[in-house]
Amino acid sequence: MLFSRAPVLFLMVEEAFLLYVAAALLRALTGRRTVGLLLRPMPLSVSSRRACRWKRAVLGWLKRFRAIHTLTILPFSVFPAFSAIAKGWIYDFQLWDLTDAEREAVELLRGERHPGERLVLTAIGTQNRRKGFDLFTDSYVRVAALRTRFQFISCGRIEPMVDAYAAAFREAGGVAVNRSVSDAELLGAYAASDAIWCFYPPFGDHASGVLGRASQLGIPAVVRYGSVAHRLCIVENIPHVSATADGIAERLAGPLPPRDEARGRLAANRFARQSEATLRSALGLASPNPPAQP
Structure with missing residues (x-):
């Protein structure tokens, strides 16, 4: 890695920060490019913790080197402070990585829904407090109007610390698939859903x-008002419902934005x-479709 003439890409700078810095600096001495992606730039941008402060200073200093390109996976327009620690940005891969076959599978499964069924709100992935599972389940348990209008489903392993919430959720009629799910099952969960739970607390x-x-x-998506997810939805015009923790039931009582696969x-x-x-520019790679010569 240190001596390769080819550009090097670090997929998650946060997981190997010192290695990224050392490798990038050594490679920069010989003009060799190194690119690093920041998957969670928020703490590094705003946290007052000592570890975040010195990392923030180091990343700001690295911007001076032409051969080093640190990129966030969120646009600077979502949070302008990201520009202090990165030269540029890309969109999160999971905003653009689905294949045509996966899309077709979701649309086919979606066609199996029957009119008149309750709306489905799904929480996907490992369920814990960081994912807002406590609020998701508690809202369903406490508010009868939500149970009348929606079927809440959680799809993914439930961590033991929120088992009590899961038990009450199931007793109220919620559906909890407490295990790791396959890629095909995840596509099925998206196909079955009218909205997706992305209401994560500040520490998530x-x-x-x-x-x-x-x-x-x-x-x-159902997002927390003022969160990174909410900012991204506004900037990129992503269909969403935003609410505060106290206002979830009220906001979900209103109409949902319609599903729009074409959009x-x-x-x-x-x-x-x-x-x-x-990415090609940061890595110094040619465009796959260079302009035709006159």
Whole structure:
């Protein structure tokens, strides 16, 4: 890695920060490019913790080197402070990574829904407090009107610390699939859903692959007002419902934005083109479709 003439890409700087810095600096001495992706730039941008402060200073200093390109996976327009620690940005891969076959499978499964069924709100992935599972389940248990209008489903392993919430949720009629699920089952969960739960508390506030997949499929997301997810939805015109923790039931009593698969596909294509162009530029790679010579 240190001596390769080819550009090097670190997929998650946060997981190997010192290695990224050391490798990038050593490679920069010989003009060799190194690119690093920040998957959770929020803490590094705003936290007052000493570890975040010195990392923030180091990343700001690295911006001076032409051969080093640190990129976030969120646009600077979502949170302008990201520009202090990164040279540029791409869109989260999970905003643009679905294949045509996966989309077709979701649309086919979606066609099996019957009119008149309750709306489905699904929480996807490992369930814990960081994913807002306590609020998700408690809202369903406490508010009868939500149970009348919606079927709440959680799809993914439930961590033991929230088992009590899961038990009450099941007793109230909620559906909890407490295990790891396959890729095919995840596609089925998106197909069955009218909205996706992305209401994460402040300590879980970061880019979300769950939101990314919902966006690609044109499914509205339920997000916390003022969160990173909410900011992204506004900036990129992603269908969503935003609420405060106290206002979930009231907001879900109103109409949901409609599913719009065509809109999701167009947005994903745009995210892909821009992200691939940015990555190629940072890595020093030629465009796959160079302009024709006159």
